[in-house]
Amino acid sequence: MTPPSDGFFLDDRAETQGVDWRLLRRLLRYVAPHRGLLAGALAALVLGTACQLAGPYLIKIVIDRHVTPRVLPGMAGWVLLYLAALAGAMGFLFLQMYAVSALGQRVILAIRAEMFSRVQRLPVAWFDRTPTGRLMTRLTSDVEALQELISSGLVSTIGDVAVLAGTAAILLWMDARLALVVFSVLPLLAVFVELLKKRIRAANREARRKMARLNAFLQEHVTGVAVVKAFGQEGKSDRRFDALNADYLAENVRLTNYFSLYFPGVEMLASFAVALLLWHGGGGLISGAITFGTLVAFLEYAQKFYNPIKDMSDKYNILQSALASSERIFQLLDTDVSPEYGEPAPRGRAEKARPAGRAESSVPAIEFRDVWFSYPRVDGGVSGAGAERPPALRGVSFALEEGRAGAIVGATGSGKTTVLSLLCRFYEAERGHIFLFGRDIRDIPRGELRGMISLVLQEPFLFSGSILENVASGGANVDAALSAAGVDRFASGLDAGLSTDVGERGGRLSMGQRQMVSIARALARNPKVLLLDEATSSVDPETEHGIREALPRVLAGRTSLVVAHRLSTVLSADRIIVMHKGKVREWGTHEELLAAGGIYRRLHTLQFDY
Amino acid sequence: MIRDAVDAVSAAGAGGGAGRAAERLRRAVALMALLAVLHAFFRYLSRRSLFVAAREVEKELRRRLFSHVIRLPLPFFQGTPTGDVMSRLANDLSAVWLLLGPGVLMLTGTCITWLIAIVFMLEISPALTGLSLLVAPLVVVVSREYGRAFHRQHRGIQESLAAMNGTLQENVTGIRLVKAFTLEEREEGRFGADCREYYRRSVAVARTSAKFHGAIGFLAGAGIALVLYFGGRSVIRGELTLGGFVAFNAYLAMLAFPTMAMGWVINLFQRGNAAMGRINEYLRLPAELPEDAPGPPGGTPSPPPGAVSPPTCPILEVKGLVFSHEGGEKVLRGVSFALGKGEVTGLVGPTGCGKSTLLSLLAGLYAAPPGTIFWEGRDAVEIPLTERRGRVALVSQDPFLFSDTLLENICFGKESPNPAAASEAARAARLLDEIEEMPRGIETVVGERGISLSGGQKQRATIARALYGERPVLLLDDALSAVDSETEREIFEGILKASGEATVLFSTHRMASLSRCDRILVLDEGRIVEEGTHDGLLSLRGRYFDLYSRQMLARELEEAT
């Protein structure tokens, strides 16, 4: 089986070659606010180590003062002291571990929150091309890998480095020449580490990417499971999943391979260093240049010197996978937010564009002026330029006066939904201007813009929770909205009434019921402008009629723009806009359009004289 | 083991190296280097094979879990947030891998060190060994206690991770609404609460873990103290040599670290265990089997195959079908009707009357009670699931496309895509012109859920997908609600032509399209309340008449003026 086409996943490469330090510095910035915890952890580490080091010394005292001279009295005291030191060591160990974990958790709490609020503000187009599963992988397992680094790597690495430096100093102080022998394999070690590092990093990065892909696939098949079942394609899905799974495994095996090489390799080099030391030291011993004691001490210190290095190399995997993750995390954090979240640029555009001499009262509520727009490609533009889809909107212009009911009709795919999306500023128009009450929407702050508009999407989406919660998330005008949209009527037939749980995406309601709840939510906002995109397409004629009757009462003098295929929905509109292939072709009232004998007339005839 | 053998030999080598003779020194050093190489090599092999094996197990488990999960009955998915399923398939699985890989590696390392140390200790002094092992039962008890706590806490963590996943997933899929209704802050609050819950639980585990480490470390040290006191006393009494005592202590000290490492191991194991428990919860749920045909039902015995001559039998018959969704009221309360082969039947009814539920039942997505649905006279429950589902092509009300090419999407129902047939299906669904306008044609990749298509394009793509398989029964659930009436009519004609033989049942809210059906069923309050042709039903002046005239009213009014 071929794995799913790669196009959708292509831009998922986060590559920042050789900028570990920058990544680390950036990570440390998140640690900085918790300096206190970090200091506490370090202090506990030092004290704990001191207590721990006291242990062997106390044992030595017991042996020297009691066991060797064979005096029993007083020995118990020393042993108890030993126990006390031990208790101290363990107490500090507890504090250190606890502080370090808390630190790691706090850091990721902050990073997660920042990522989430960034995600909230990314442009809709970004979501169009990002599989949900991939995004979820970033916010969960990538962050998790980072936490691992902070919790189990950071403090102990600081400890390791300290031990390393101390040992190196002692070695140099004891015998500089022999010390150099001990250090002699270090360059080799550095080369070895550097060689593997690149590969480990690359494999880690690939593994993360493959995991995101796997999750994206999973996510999609879980949400679309009804289709898989209805078409009996479980077997096919299995096979495609197997391919992705095998891919992920292969990457992990590659990673394992490098990493299994890593630790033993470092150990081997350390043994070489000891062997070299013996070679030189033994020679020196023979020639009488050094004493036996020095050599033994050196051997011990050499081992002490390489222990933290081995230890650190063990943590290296954590570090590498954390770095691969943080690349992906920071890439997300660095993605530009949607323009409307920025400060509206102080441009004179609104003034300039507004035709002079027009009285304030005649300013239309909604105006499109020569708007062009084409969607960015979802597959990240793999196949080069020139192969673009035709623009979704090609010079759309229309105006709708305040308080009027407008309607957009037109063939499927003609750009109706796009008009509404642009008005909500989900996407930015490429050319032309969109005005809301005479102001260019780019000059209206986001909160204000979206406070004025209320929208019902073509595909109803409800949040899981009760019907009431969903409606209330729209705004305060709940009661009127519930009855106008007919929700109260159908809800009274449900066991739990308005507190019925609607399920994920509203899946426990029928499609028509979902649409009704969506309408209620939009009405609850008490909007100045109401946008309905096929909002009653799956509602039965009687209910639809009820809603249509009720709307004017709730809307009372507000502007509405309705997209509909069922012409019965639009007959009463003050202004009907007929779209065709991204252009406004006709524009007028029902009677005018019928008289004009164009597209509208044809649609009309077809619909009613089947 | 290799490692310790090597360690022993290298120690011997080191001892030899200390000898005077330069020749011996050289040999010893060479031997040491060689041993180091061998040691590294074997260590590499053992690590690699262990980790790879663990990864293989993880992969196998993931495969099994996935193929099990997609075979769980549909109501499961309606009752379970996607985030939870995802979390088990992702987070819980990785916890299991941590157990199998690093966990097992540490465990074996620890056990081997313990064993070897104990052997050496026994050699020196069995009595002291016994003494130092006195703390062992305590270690076991403490580990058990903490192990239980870990298990509980890790379960909590995995659960809050799943909750976080759920919020995230919902937020991302509903992002347009979040933006349109400026719910960003509310969502941040919800997600923040999940994160804080996760934080709280993680820190609680960290506290347990730190306490546990401390306790184990203390117990291990207490063993040393015991040996120090009693061993020292034995030396003083002359029962033990000083050298033996010192060596014994050295071995005990060697054990301190692995004992502490046990803390990690237990933590990892409990986490993996908790995760595995969550995975098993899913694996234990009964899945649908492809050849699922539960034995003959106790209720209505269906006529034996062959007893009825096929031509007189309707292709699909529903008798007294009663159904309710999990935890809900009865949606269908005794629906009965039959579909003749090649008939085109319309299904209308008010919103929420159960049309979609009925079509899903016919498509085999929900389990109907025995004796209610008959395919050519055979009770549906006796027909294997794959066969039953293979007979119908369902276009559901909520169009779903995969983030794949249009070709793959249209050919979803078949093993390998056939571009020519796919184009044919797209033509019948009136999608071909638009596809051809796209730069990559039928190879165009649509976004998640088909996000890069308009509402009507999505619906038509799902219709093309249903037409592609040429299945005998076509179920259209309000499948043309998002297309204009011109296209709607063309599609109808296309469907009728493309599926000359096919039986079609379609639900709709557009009354005009019903006039071309052979028969119309009106569903209300869980029953078929009216049945007949368009004209026949109109003359009844009942439910159908009401619905029809409501929609046509506007026009009549208009004509009157």
Ligand SMILES: Nc1ncnc2c1ncn2[C@@H]1O[C@H](COP(=O)(O)OP(=O)(O)OP(=O)(O)O)[C@@H](O)[C@H]1O
């Ligand atoms: N997110 C998107 N990315 C890329 N292309 C898109 C996207 N959304 C819509 N399109 C394309 O833009 C064109 C206009 O789509 P739009 O959704 O505005 O149509 P519509 O008039 O609402 O149609 P319908 O009645 O079927 O809903 C279509 O060709 C569609 O394929």
Ligand SMILES: Nc1ncnc2c1ncn2[C@@H]1O[C@H](COP(=O)(O)OP(=O)(O)OP(=O)(O)O)[C@@H](O)[C@H]1O
């Ligand atoms: N998964 C579910 N769990 C619980 N209740 C459900 C579920 N799906 C639907 N229902 C309920 O069952 C009833 C029938 O729903 P169904 O979707 O079959 O209606 P419908 O006739 O298709 O309506 P519409 O015309 O709006 O599509 C509704 O009251 C709905 O709330």
Ligand SMILES: [Mg+2]
């Ligand atoms: Mg649309």
Ligand SMILES: [Mg+2]
């Ligand atoms: Mg329905």
